[in-house]
Amino acid sequence: MPNALTDSAAPAHQSYPCDACGAEMRFAPGGGALICDHCGNRQEIAAPGPWSNALKELDLAAALSAQLPIEETEQRAPLKCPNCGAEVVLEGDAHAGKCPFCATPMVTGTGAQRRFKPRGVLPFALDERTARAAMTQWLGGLWFAPSGLKDYARKGRKLQGIYVPYWTYDAATRSSYRGERGTVYYETRTVMRDGKRETVQVAKIRWHPVSGRVSRAFDDILVLASHALPKHYTDALQPWDLSGLQPYSPAFLAGFAAEAYTVPLEDGYDEARAHMDAVIARDIRFDIGGDRQRIHAVDTDISNASFKHILLPVWMAAYKYRGRSFRFVVNGLTGRVQGERPWSAWKIGFAVLVGLILAGALGYAYALQQGAL
Numbered sequence: 001m002p003n004a005l006t007d008s009a010a011p012a013h014q015s016y017p018c019d020a021c022g023a024e025m026r027f028a029p030g031g032g033a034l035i036c037d038h039c040g041n042r043q044e045i046a047a048p049g050p051w052s053n054a055l056k057e058l059d060l061a062a063a064l065s066a067q068l069p070i071e072e073t074e075q076r077a078p079l080k081c082p083n084c085g086a087e088v089v090l091e092g093d094a095h096a097g098k099c100p101f102c103a104t105p106m107v108t109g110t111g112a113q114r115r116f117k118p119r120g121v122l123p124f125a126l127d128e129r130t131a132r133a134a135m136t137q138w139l140g141g142l143w144f145a146p147s148g149l150k151d152y153a154r155k156g157r158k159l160q161g162i163y164v165p166y167w168t169y170d171a172a173t174r175s176s177y178r179g180e181r182g183t184v185y186y187e188t189r190t191v192m193r194d195g196k197r198e199t200v201q202v203a204k205i206r207w208h209p210v211s212g213r214v215s216r217a218f219d220d221i222l223v224l225a226s227h228a229l230p231k232h233y234t235d236a237l238q239p240w241d242l243s244g245l246q247p248y249s250p251a252f253l254a255g256f257a258a259e260a261y262t263v264p265l266e267d268g269y270d271e272a273r274a275h276m277d278a279v280i281a282r283d284i285r286f287d288i289g290g291d292r293q294r295i296h297a298v299d300t301d302i303s304n305a306s307f308k309h310i311l312l313p314v315w316m317a318a319y320k321y322r323g324r325s326f327r328f329v330v331n332g333l334t335g336r337v338q339g340e341r342p343w344s345a346w347k348i349g350f351a352v353l354v355g356l357i358l359a360g361a362l363g364y365a366y367a368l369q370q371g372a373l
């Protein structure tokens, strides 16, 4: 397997010196360029070749049997989080230290590993300030969040930009199926109710055996390639508009962290297959038609299965508050926010109390008006 090879000579990260002053440059969200915070120099990122070729899918069967050319892989030595297991590569002058996902200090990993190179990257469109504003607004709307946390979020550490690893899968499927089509009909029956005879309509289903074929071309089935973030977080960041994917260049990552994939290609494919099977079952039900459908057997041929490894941009904050870890993630493209919402028991208690007092006061006013007091 390509990702089982190790080589301790691989670099931990690349450097992007400014050609004007030599300071470290970083990728500027919202544009295809590196900027130098020291002297303001700007360098466009050169596209690494024709787009259609650069973003082409790789053959899945060849990859699974480790037949892919070595150029499709790269060796990196990621830092490893001993708590959540995230493996993170830092580009340029991105700061090492704490794990971006759980705020635990990271340690040097077991050495360089050979992994599939990303094919595409969706560069950050929102800068840190915009992302933080989106998060602050989201938090500000949560009246029940503890004030201490809001303050922390407002003036606390900066959000960290991290590229999260995904697999995408394409495949053409042809499925033949056997099943049954159900047609609803009604029978009139006579029943006794309260000692009287009544006629009622009873729904019944007549089943007919059917068989047929359906086919579909799947494009870019997206599968999260890491376990560092709970799936409900990353699911909530969807939808991702993949039309902005750029051919991978490490320069897009300058000044950011990139998580290395930890879900193997074949495990990701299992998840993609489950998604495909669900879509195929829906296609078959539609093909069977009628009022009800039963599926007894499906035989699916898959051809042209291919994959890409891509990186998607997420701004995130992970911190500990009163002994608990909290996380916020912001889609680096759309600004959509998702996070854990700690509620303040004090504020909730206070709100309930105010509600009771108001209800009491209203009741008192009502009684006065009625002349009862």
Ligand SMILES: [Zn+2]
Residues within 6 Å of the ligand: 018, 019, 020, 021, 022, 023, 036, 037, 038, 039, 040, 041
């Ligand atoms: Zn410079």
Ligand SMILES: [Zn+2]
Residues within 6 Å of the ligand: 081, 082, 083, 084, 085, 086, 099, 100, 101, 102, 103, 104
């Ligand atoms: Zn971690």
